[in-house]
Amino acid sequence: MKLWQKGIDVDKQVEDYTVGKDHLLDQRLVPYDCRASIAHARMLAKIGILSKKELHDLEVGLTGILSLHGQGDFTITKEDEDCHTAIERHLTDSYGETGKKIHTARSRNDQVLIAIRLYEKDALDTISSRMTSLQEALAKLVAAYGNTPIPGYTHMQKAMPTTIGCWLGSYILSLEDTKGLLPGIFSMVDQSPLGTAAGFGVPILKIDREMTAKELGFSRVQENPMHAQLSRGKTEGAITHLCSQASLDCNRLATDLILFSTPEFGYLRLPEKFCTGSSIMPQKKNPDVLELARANYHVVLGEQAKIQGIIGNLMSGYNRDLQLTKEPLFNAIDMTLSTLSIMSLVVSGLVIDHEACKKAMTKELYATEEAYKLVKKGMPFREAYREIARRM
Amino acid sequence: MKLWQKGIDVDKQVEDYTVGKDHLLDQRLVPYDCRASIAHARMLAKIGILSKKELHDLEVGLTGILSLHGQGDFTITKEDEDCHTAIERHLTDSYGETGKKIHTARSRNDQVLIAIRLYEKDALDTISSRMTSLQEALAKLVAAYGNTPIPGYTHMQKAMPTTIGCWLGSYILSLEDTKGLLPGIFSMVDQSPLGTAAGFGVPILKIDREMTAKELGFSRVQENPMHAQLSRGKTEGAITHLCSQASLDCNRLATDLILFSTPEFGYLRLPEKFCTGSSIMPQKKNPDVLELARANYHVVLGEQAKIQGIIGNLMSGYNRDLQLTKEPLFNAIDMTLSTLSIMSLVVSGLVIDHEACKKAMTKELYATEEAYKLVKKGMPFREAYREIARRM
């Protein structure tokens, strides 16, 4: 039975449509809901809604769910709708009336919000550390091959000399720029919505929101309950944007690597164990992994578009539309994390062909340098430029 | 073992990343691959590559897979990568060498393309018939309540009188406009890529592409093999655009229905069995189903953005990026189909509050009519307009 059912059956097709994939998506939220529920129960005990015994039972019950989940044994059925109902049902099955009391002084709205935020804080930390890993993988390559010269390109045409160090180093710095976006987004997430209930607070009861915020590691309480609702989707849009920026770094790097590993360029190659073949062409060793890393940027952008589209033109206060921001958020985070990982792996295995690089350092790359030699001798730059252009 | 393996192991993480969700997504393609494989096998028999016995075995094998799939018993493992490998493996398990021969004169590229196109043709037909169902549901409501007057709005402010019939009739016509986009898209899909192999045709062997095209119900062969590759993603973008147009019709209708079913407007109500409640507020009967129909438009737009983003800036010929157009295509189609269905259901159950509609027909709605009465008596429209404005 749903948390909100009053005895009238909901049409089966309507039920399927509204539940959507929540019972599948919500698996990842189980531990976060359990943590939040424990904190909520402790607060309820503190203000006298739950007895010590009741609190103990709920803590045991929720800890049990956590370990079931850890073993892959906590299932959310379509009838449960989502993880929040599944958890409450589980507690009610085990402890009857006590299980029912856990929902006092909260609404599914703030319950969902708090679980998602706890998840988001973890996700942001993981994205950050994966970016660091990719930076480290790049730094190792720079340490090993940094001075190897390669042509620098503009307009995909040879331009001026550069080095493996400068080229790969630019990606380390670009990732650093992406990281710089993190604190602002983290701070948006890092405010506890627990206790805002359905967006208008909890009437009558005096709850202790500071206590739950502190217990769950939030730096502050989100005081205004309508603000909690207004920030749903907005926060997810910002996180997805971060994902798009990290994915962009990977997209650009993958684009370079695909190009530089063609035989026509030939500056590097992927180890064979990272390549896949063709079902019809015996000779093929394909950089599929990089092509997918490249494509995933656009997937993340699509998820960003979904979230930012869904939340537009909506009246304030909770609207069910917001449910559909969950899947694109999860997907954007998953794609970003797996792409960052795979890029670290690929970068670690890259083989730079030093000879091919050197061979590619043809004379037109030095035209600018030649012009500046004339400048050094006193010729105005514009004249030196035309002089060298004539010589090419 | 993959179709393209040559004895070198692919890194496990790379394998996971490249396979992605294909083994899950591809379930829906199993029947289409089987149909295409049967047609391909018959053609191979006709040109002498397969013996009668071999053809018979493959037909039995593929028909068996079709019925396994129908019972939900055909599984694609992560090791299989996708449905195409799973099907070939199944045939090889059953018929040894014969199973291996099915891949003669095709590549996984055209195998994927043909299966997806067969699926797409079915999907387009289903979208079309679901649009018709929604039109019929709307027409029934128009037949029943067509003459009931309601205020017409511009800028969300009362403007001029209209009727339930005019209002809902406009959605019937908008869906008709959407249907008008279908033939052009269908025709893009309706060309057989089977035999284009990896995008450069099949060397040496003389295959009969007309035969397979005809057997599979395509109106023509896609002659140029590079064209087959170039149309991948492009076609999916067009289909997803169609989905977005059908979803837009639903989005606009849902927006009206949500607004008109607020107590403040009150022109209609959803039957309770279509409503869901709140976990904290006992009185709530919420139009969640319509909010999700509204939000799904943005999900479909996000899928369109993914597909159209992925295929940009790609060199011609197959690129692995294209694999990632599959999930957004499937998701856009699923969301569109389920939203069209749910809208038909909701429309069928709608209750129009005739009294509330009549009561809302207040005098400012007739201001334009009053002005035109003065025009009829000979006053220039601009003067009549100002005269009536003064009286309001």
Added chain:
Amino acid sequence: MKLWQKGIDVDKQVEDYTVGKDHLLDQRLVPYDCRASIAHARMLAKIGILSKKELHDLEVGLTGILSLHGQGDFTITKEDEDCHTAIERHLTDSYGETGKKIHTARSRNDQVLIAIRLYEKDALDTISSRMTSLQEALAKLVAAYGNTPIPGYTHMQKAMPTTIGCWLGSYILSLEDTKGLLPGIFSMVDQSPLGTAAGFGVPILKIDREMTAKELGFSRVQENPMHAQLSRGKTEGAITHLCSQASLDCNRLATDLILFSTPEFGYLRLPEKFCTGSSIMPQKKNPDVLELARANYHVVLGEQAKIQGIIGNLMSGYNRDLQLTKEPLFNAIDMTLSTLSIMSLVVSGLVIDHEACKKAMTKELYATEEAYKLVKKGMPFREAYREIARRM
């Protein structure tokens, strides 16, 4: 004075914000509004609202505006708001009361709609003929160099042999697919909204909508006035999607051309007069024009996203939001037209380096062919594949 002013001044900042760029954007709509206004005036004369003399004056006035516009001398000021007001003001300045009568039995809503649709029909025709021109330019190149062999690529790695003819021919066919989308979209545009007024028709007066529709070359009247409003933005989304498909063809072709004109690939080159240089590097000859053609695809996608985003979650009936679909529509059309033109020009000037192409036909391109030779001799394909893979 605005068409709708009643004596209360509108705040200046509000006025600036609401007028936006319409007075600039609307230049292109002037001839279409004049044509529609003439048809409207004739209809008003036919039903007795205008006298013969009045009709004559208006026809002379509107024809005068048309020729002023043709000479670049018809200006729309910010005070006019848009072309529709500017035209009416011009008529009123010249003919007093008669000028005011032109607005009888129409609203700015249907006036805008009819002008935009007339423009759109022209734009769709022009897009179609520019696509044909690009196809013709490609066909000429195919006629000249069609048999020149080039490597076919998958995953940006050499795959199998192909030819200039097959490669460029695939773009001719892709453009043909794009053209196939046109009739459905054209038909959506090709219904006359004139007479739907503000979305609820014209009260009291008996207007002749068939007459104006026929005079303006529409194949049918858009009967339901709310449908006329509902199709605004929806139609523009479909047109912009067409633009994105034509731009995609250009994007993919430009991507190939940029790559193939790098010295590393070297299969072709752009004539110098199509190249631009660098302000610092004397040797550079850059394919800027192709890079911009590539980038414009994403610009068009952005315009599509704007239009499809703006119209979501809007109540039916006119909403001012729709005004903002005009600029992205115009921009998408302009970018598509200029990109198609520039691609025709570039393709016409391309120089294929026959020798470089031949030299690139290295042996791995024939691996599949070798495998099929073994198949022809009786070896199962999978074995032949592994045999050839071993030999590479």
Added chain:
Amino acid sequence: MKLWQKGIDVDKQVEDYTVGKDHLLDQRLVPYDCRASIAHARMLAKIGILSKKELHDLEVGLTGILSLHGQGDFTITKEDEDCHTAIERHLTDSYGETGKKIHTARSRNDQVLIAIRLYEKDALDTISSRMTSLQEALAKLVAAYGNTPIPGYTHMQKAMPTTIGCWLGSYILSLEDTKGLLPGIFSMVDQSPLGTAAGFGVPILKIDREMTAKELGFSRVQENPMHAQLSRGKTEGAITHLCSQASLDCNRLATDLILFSTPEFGYLRLPEKFCTGSSIMPQKKNPDVLELARANYHVVLGEQAKIQGIIGNLMSGYNRDLQLTKEPLFNAIDMTLSTLSIMSLVVSGLVIDHEACKKAMTKELYATEEAYKLVKKGMPFREAYREIARRM
């Protein structure tokens, strides 16, 4: 003559296509290029490339351009291509050889980058202060009407009691969240690219990048020249995302205001001087300004999509595609700034209808409170919920 011309004429149509709208768009960059050019000239003087006299001439020349621009008298012609060429041409016209020397040790690439970043820093500051103004306007309204009760809504259905203070206060806080994103983005912008030339630094000459960075108020030098190129578009994507977040706050607020000012809700009204009328309906007072504020969110999202789309799948190093990120950046910033301003104005003028608000406080809004009264008396929440549901 272009900065890069060598004597071969560029095709006129190619020139038009490549220049695009830069000569119009670049007006706003003129002061920033002048400032950067002055700093660059001073550095060139310091390292001995320019004499004191030459520096003096250039400073006078650039200051002159600044004041011409301030009077609206500095024009950039299509032949100039962009502001950078126009400024150099102006200097060369005035000072001959000296004018030509200004381009020593820089490329148009870093010249464009530095001017855009200076502009971006200003734009970010202005966005921030406009957000503060809107917060202040909201705070004034809260101070005046904060305690007025209004219904809180979920699913657009009456949910629980709230107040004007809580409702509008939530927007103040949401804007604060948006501001929290600023420092990370500002820091990405706040690194000086001057001296990175075409993305590979300046050969031969020893330039002083710290000096120009400091003179122009940058907190640090962007050391790695390839990083400077890699951050182009990426930075603009981040800024546009900020714009989308600020525009979202306006979109949501506008949506509420439009709804609450319908007669059906009636909680507030816009002063007439902010409303516009209809050309056909004499009674209309429409909230066009809010509808455009709502729609502009989607315009900004479209600009974000353009920028993030353009930069994907591009090889590192400068690509001309990047030129097309300029217009969407400018447009997103302009739309955000004007929307923030207009919202401040509208909020300042809002009239709350205290009586209508009070009248809307119907009993179902207190159902949750009633349930909690039963909880207070000892009934488990789930039972209290069902009890109150029965009573409604």
